[in-house]
Amino acid sequence: xxxxxxxxxxxxxxxxxxxxxxxxxxxxxxxxxxxxxxxxxxxxxxxxxxxxxxxxxxxxxxxxxxxxxxxxxxxxxxxxxxxxxxxxxxxxxxxxxxxxxxxxxxxxxxxxxxxxxxxxxxxxxxxxxxxxxxxxxxxxxxxxxxxxxxxxxxxxxxxxxxxxxxxxxxxxxxxxxxxxxxxxxxxxxxxxxxxxxxxxxxxxxxxxxxxxxxxxxxxxxxxxxxxxxxxxxxxxxxxxxxxxxxxxxxxxxxxxxxxxxxxxxxxxxxxxxxxxxxxxxxxxxxxxxxxxxxxxxxxxxxxxxxxxxxxxxxxxxxxxxxxxxxxxxxxxxxxxxxxxxxxxxxxxxxxxxxxxxxxxxxxxxxxxxxxxxxxxxxxxxxxxxxxxxxxxxxxxxxxxxxxxxxxxxxxxxxxxxxxxxxxxxxxxxxxxxxxxxxxxxxxxxxxxxxxxxxxxxxxxxxxxxxxxxxxxxxxxxxxxxxxxxxxxxxxxxxxxxxxxxxxxxxxxxxxxxxxxxxxxxxxxxxxxxxxxxxxxxxxxxxxxxxxxxxxxxxxxxxxxx
Amino acid sequence: xxxxxxxxxxxxxxxxxxxxxxxxxxxxxxxxxxxxxxxxxxxxxxxxxxxxxxxxxxxxxxxxxxxxxxxxxxxxxxxxxxxxxxx
Numbered sequence: 001x002x003x004x005x006x007x008x009x010x011x012x013x014x015x016x017x018x019x020x021x022x023x024x025x026x027x028x029x030x031x032x033x034x035x036x037x038x039x040x041x042x043x044x045x046x047x048x049x050x051x052x053x054x055x056x057x058x059x060x061x062x063x064x065x066x067x068x069x070x071x072x073x074x075x076x077x078x079x080x081x082x083x084x085x086x087x088x089x090x091x092x093x094x095x096x097x098x099x100x101x102x103x104x105x106x107x108x109x110x111x112x113x114x115x116x117x118x119x120x121x122x123x124x125x126x127x128x129x130x131x132x133x134x135x136x137x138x139x140x141x142x143x144x145x146x147x148x149x150x151x152x153x154x155x156x157x158x159x160x161x162x163x164x165x166x167x168x169x170x171x172x173x174x175x176x177x178x179x180x181x182x183x184x185x186x187x188x189x190x191x192x193x194x195x196x197x198x199x200x201x202x203x204x205x206x207x208x209x210x211x212x213x214x215x216x217x218x219x220x221x222x223x224x225x226x227x228x229x230x231x232x233x234x235x236x237x238x239x240x241x242x243x244x245x246x247x248x249x250x251x252x253x254x255x256x257x258x259x260x261x262x263x264x265x266x267x268x269x270x271x272x273x274x275x276x277x278x279x280x281x282x283x284x285x286x287x288x289x290x291x292x293x294x295x296x297x298x299x300x301x302x303x304x305x306x307x308x309x310x311x312x313x314x315x316x317x318x319x320x321x322x323x324x325x326x327x328x329x330x331x332x333x334x335x336x337x338x339x340x341x342x343x344x345x346x347x348x349x350x351x352x353x354x355x356x357x358x359x360x361x362x363x364x365x366x367x368x369x370x371x372x373x374x375x376x377x378x379x380x381x382x383x384x385x386x387x388x389x390x391x392x393x394x395x396x397x398x399x400x401x402x403x404x405x406x407x408x409x410x411x412x413x414x415x416x417x418x419x420x421x422x423x424x425x426x427x428x429x430x431x432x433x434x435x436x437x438x439x440x441x442x443x444x445x446x447x448x449x450x451x452x453x454x455x456x457x458x459x460x461x462x463x464x465x466x467x468x469x470x471x472x473x474x475x476x477x478x479x480x481x482x483x484x485x486x487x488x489x490x491x492x493x494x495x496x497x498x499x500x501x502x503x504x505x506x507x508x509x510x511x512x513x514x515x516x517x518x519x520x521x522x523x524x525x526x527x528x529x530x531x532x533x534x535x536x537x538x539x540x541x542x543x544x545x546x547x548x549x550x551x552x553x554x555x556x557x558x559x560x561x
Numbered sequence: 562x563x564x565x566x567x568x569x570x571x572x573x574x575x576x577x578x579x580x581x582x583x584x585x586x587x588x589x590x591x592x593x594x595x596x597x598x599x600x601x602x603x604x605x606x607x608x609x610x611x612x613x614x615x616x617x618x619x620x621x622x623x624x625x626x627x628x629x630x631x632x633x634x635x636x637x638x639x640x641x642x643x644x645x646x647x648x
Binding site for chain 1: 569572573576580583584587591592595596597599603607608609610611614615617618619621622623625626628629630632633636637640645646647
């Protein structure tokens with residue numbers, strides 16, 4: 001069968017599966033809508049968390065980023081997994097014991113203040129919206145590349161699917177769809193990786209193949225270091241980023257991960273505190289399968305690309321290069337007219353331009369795998385984008401129906417609240433779709449925002465809310481605001497106001513905008529401590545509540561009161 | 562009631578000790594071996610990997626997974642020991 005037929009078939013089947021699950025798991029109450037009734041098993045929740053967490057960027061772009069960044073790409077690998085240790089040890093069990101539905105719920109109750117709650121809602125909405133726009137764009141791109149429909153139509157189809165299960169099913173529908181999506185995406189990621197690893201190193205496990213040897217007996221990574229140096233690039237296994245920046249970016253990504261509302265809220269859906277701990281462990285196992293494979297795909301991809309193009313005759317390039325030239329993701333320009341391809345670090349002489357997304361998207365063709373594998377990768381990329389989009393939309397709709405409407409109008413009935421939640425989800429889908437079709441120029445830039453803001457606003461306030469009985473509302477509000485404002489100004493300055501000075505010599509202490517969330521977090525902590533020292537301690541019932549959430553026994557299912 | 566309070570204090574202290582040890586390891590494998598000490602460790606070879614590079618792209622992640630499961634096991638034991646476990 002043709003590639004296109006396979007792609008339609010596999011993507012269509014996966015969509016039918018998601019819709020089937022959505023109909024089967026319709027939410028009937030606000031509790032089912034917000035936290036799936038609190039009855040999800042730790043294993044299922046772990047899988048759903050993994051799918052929720054791994055976005056189109058993790059699936060499509062991360063391996064490619066590492067291909068070109070080499071050792072420096074490690075910040076993403078460590079940053080986006082290390083956060084789960086913080087989440088499991090410092091946040092998830094206690095927030096589960098607290099037993100409500102949202103992060104602003106916790107901030108508002110723990111700091112006995114509507115103001116704190118509103119600040120938290122604004123942060124949650126901002127983080128989720130920047131993220132979701134990128135996901136819808138990812139859906140559109142996958143559609144246009146694989147199914148040859150215009151990006152706009154791709155986004156609309158994606159919107160309809162997400163609308164179906166996020167709006168109908170709420171958290172319950174999303175959870176079970178995400179379990180299915182995880183299976184689709186991990187299968188799609190692993191199949192090409194395993195085959196490429198076998199072809200290059202003879203080892204079917206990509207994680208071991210990365211450290212394996214090529215047919216001539218040289219270790220792959222040594223060979224790669226050598227080849228890249230010859231072409232004028234830095235060695236694959238050595239770094240170019242400054243030490244402070246490496247540390248700060250890794251920290252910001254870790255802490256940001258632990259502070260992302262759509263990830264935290266997943267741990268409200270399990271029945272018990274011990275399930276929340278275990279579930280974080282399962283989630284990281286499922287994430288680690290992809291995250292330890294990605295560096296292997298990265299090294300295999302760049303090695304294969306160089307081997308099959310560098311100094312090769314332009315007329316004898318492999319088929320996949322001409323296939324992907326049509327999409328504009330790869331281009332060859334014979335500048336010196338010698339009919340051969342020169343891939344060089346020097347941009348004046350370089351004749352090959354490669355988009356980083358190629359490394360995953362073209363991997364089945366590079367490995368000469370059958371056509372159905374290409375369709376599978378398309379379905380996997382779609383699963384990654386849709387699952388993350390749905391999780392984010394739920395946070396947005398919950399923030400509106402529960403954290404905004406219910407705070408100001410506590411008397412509305414459950415039925416009405418559920419209707420508002422569904423309406424908000426529908427509105428958010430449409431808005432996200434709009435941004436998917438008309439992406440603001442800064443979509444790629446705002447990822448730094450989402451993590452930086454989560455790190456600088458939520459994380460310190462939640463940690464202190466659990467581990468300090470003395471932290472009060474004055475400290476928390478001042479801390480959140482100062483961390484937030486500092487990080488915002490730094491990022492806006494270097495990304496938008498003065499992008500020409502966005503380089504190491506102008507950064508504070510050599511910290512890039514990607515890593516500034518770490519400094520914002522430290523400022524948040526310091527301000528919290530400083531302000532709380534000179535203001536009255538929290539009331540007794542709040543101090544009792546803190547003692548209460550530190551003990552697992554007595555965690556009922558997540559409740560409304 | 563006072564005895565109960567003392568017991569909860571002891572429980573919390575043991576919890577914090579566990580966290581401290583696990584987070585120290587968390588810090589060592591990622592920020593330590595993967596970034597700060599990466600160059601000296603790269604002198605050592607682990608199969609086809611330089612050791613520092615292996616920690617940054619593989620080893621740290623495996624350790625993170627193990628750390629969470631050790632935490633789960635240790636906390637479940639602690640919960641039972643102090644009789645605060647859930648049914």
